[in-house]
Amino acid sequence: DGGITxxxxxxxxxxGQNVTLSCEQNLNHDAMYWYRQDPGQxxxxxxxxxxxxxxxxxxxxxxxxxxxxxxxxFPLTVTSAQKNPTAFYLCASSIVGSSYExxxxxxxxxxxx
Amino acid sequence: GQQLNQSPQSMFIQEGEDVSMNCxxxxxxxTWLWYKQDPGEGPVLLIALxxxxxxxxxxxxxxxxxxxxxxxxxxxxxxxxxxVGIYFCAGHSGNTPLVFGKGTRLSVIA
Numbered sequence: 001d002g003g004i005t006x007x008x009x010x011x012x013x014x015x016g017q018n019v020t021l022s023c024e025q026n027l028n029h030d031a032m033y034w035y036r037q038d039p040g041q042x043x044x045x046x047x048x049x050x051x052x053x054x055x056x057x058x059x060x061x062x063x064x065x066x067x068x069x070x071x072x073x074f075p076l077t078v079t080s081a082q083k084n085p086t087a088f089y090l091c092a093s094s095i096v097g098s099s100y101e102x103x104x105x106x107x108x109x110x111x112x113x
Numbered sequence: 114g115q116q117l118n119q120s121p122q123s124m125f126i127q128e129g130e131d132v133s134m135n136c137x138x139x140x141x142x143x144t145w146l147w148y149k150q151d152p153g154e155g156p157v158l159l160i161a162l163x164x165x166x167x168x169x170x171x172x173x174x175x176x177x178x179x180x181x182x183x184x185x186x187x188x189x190x191x192x193x194x195x196x197v198g199i200y201f202c203a204g205h206s207g208n209t210p211l212v213f214g215k216g217t218r219l220s221v222i223a
Contacts (some may be wrong), residue, residue: 033210042201042215043156057212058210066116090155100205104155 002027004105011110013085021108023091029103030096032074035059036060036077037088037107048081049074050096078110085112119202119214127222132189133198134217142204145178145185146211150199159200160187194221 004025013019025032033100034046045058049068070075074093077109078085092102120126121135126132136145144163146157160171162178162185169176173190185202201212 007153045210048210057130082201087151091157100211101161102159102203102211103158106150107153108156108223110155 004091004093004103006089006105009106009108011108013110013112013113016080017112018080019078019085019110019112021078021089022092022109023074023076023105024072025074025091025093025105026072027093027103028071030071031094032068033092033094033102034064034074034076035067035090035092043090046076071098078112085110091112095111099101115192117202117204117212117214121169121217121223123220124211124217125220125222126192128194130135130191130192130217132196133186133192134202134219135182135186135213136202136204138204139183140204140213142183142206143182144205144211145176146203146205147174147176147185147187148201148203150201156199156201168179189219192219192221195223197221 002105007022029034031050033048035043044060046064065077090107091105094102117136117138147159148159150156160176165182166180167178175188177186199216201216202214205211
């Protein structure tokens with residue numbers, strides 16, 4: 001079955017530690033995205049990548065970093081510089097072209113204490 | 114970035130009632146999408162609209178791409194308990210990522 005995998009579903013970290021969230025897709029999509037969701041805030045774009053080895057900042061990139069070494073994978077690192085990292089993180093992918101329908105993974109809930 | 118105004122923010126309805134929600138923008142979009150998110154899960158694409166004036170159905174769901182290309186509507190007929198969730202609209206234009214509304218939280222009372 002084609003889809004997007006995010007792991008783990010729940011992640012707990014101590015303040016001051018960097019943490020990397022995994023996102024893998026086997027849909028052969030060119031573009032991948034990371035969103036952050038807080039209660040009542042909707043989806044806010046952190047980073048996106050439309051091609052391997054290239055990525056762009058979204059609206060709230062500060063305190064986060066990404067890499068895109070393979071088409072299937074787009075890991076997100078939440079650094080210790082992110083002031084309020086506890087949130088629900090969603091990864092998505094899409095074809096680049098006439099259709100921009102994004103398909104989402106199941107999400108990772110990160111709790112930092 | 115661009116903003117989408119989605120309303121209402123939340124709604125409580127009786128099972129069997131019809132539901133309407135909408136999204137408006139100050140910018141023109143070429144594509145409108147509607148998603149549903151169940152608690153603790155990722156959003157799932159419900160309907161995609163590509164042409165101004167287009168009316169598309171998916172079961173009990175109907176969505177329309179506004180003639181001005183600055184708005185879109187989603188209707189749910191004869192609501193059932195599993196319709197509970199957050200509904201997001203999203204618009205696209207140019208070579209930029211989707212712009213999402215803040216969501217409409219739907220609660221269905223049996």
